[in-house]
Amino acid sequence: MHGYGTPEQERLVEQAEHWRHRLIRDGTQLEPGTRLLEVGCGVGAVLAVLGQEFPGVSLTGVDIEPKQLDYARGHLERAGVEATLLQTDARELPFEDESFDHVWMMWFLEHVADPPAVLREAQRVLVPGGAITAIEVDYSTVRAEPSTDALEALFRSMVAGMAASGWSDAGTRLPGWLRDAGFREVDEGERTFWWQNEDLSSQASYAADVIESALAQQAGAEDEELRAGLEDLRSLANHPGAGLGWTLHKSTAVR
DSSP states (O other): OOOOSHHHHHHHHHHHHHTIIIIIITTOOOOTTOEEEEETOTTSHHHHHHHHHSTTOEEEEEESOHHHHHHHHHHHHHHTOOOEEEEOOTTSOSSOTTOEEEEEEESOGGGOSOHHHHHHHHHHTEEEEEEEEEEEEEEEEEEEESOOHHHHHHHHHHHHHHHHHSOTTHHHHHHHHHHHTTOEEEEOOEEEEEEOGGGHHHHHHHHHHHHHHHHTTSTTTTOHHHHHHHHHHHTGGGSTTOEEEEEEEEEEEEO
């Protein structure tokens, strides 16, 4: 969806830093010695944050794309975080049953064809009573005030692009996927963000970067209206009383 070029890899690192405190750290409890597996670890951006925020956790990451794992090894070394990285398919994890205490997935299930199947495989490698944390957004919930025709076209294009290659509404579906996979004690973890005032400029820039990285891989990415929408999004903070928001889920559950 976003490609594997160096600018995108660097954007993923910046994205993890963007969410370090308000989403990755917030509401997460990991004791030293916890064996954590991140499925779809990509460039190791989230693993690096987890390793820095929760010292003593034993980290393993898997991803299907070798280019991402190559970048991850360098990034984790620079971050001073140790982790075991393996190339594999999330549907067939190369681990024995009950190998991990915690599984983490972030912005991953939106890209897979059968999320419940991936979650069932994650459940297999968890110990009884082990936990899962999964984080996804619903792109249809993104809204801006004041809006423009170009902004609305931009948001519609993002939803359509995500729906064509995965799940644009993964955040809303996530709790149900966890239940379908057999997890229990599902905490839906719905979080609605609405950014204004001093927060708005950085959040609008972040959102524009995410959308632009996806549009760059789609036909029509150079569409004049979509480019105008990106400009409107990046300049949103210039309007008095403006705001930007969306809803995501940081869902947790237990095997």
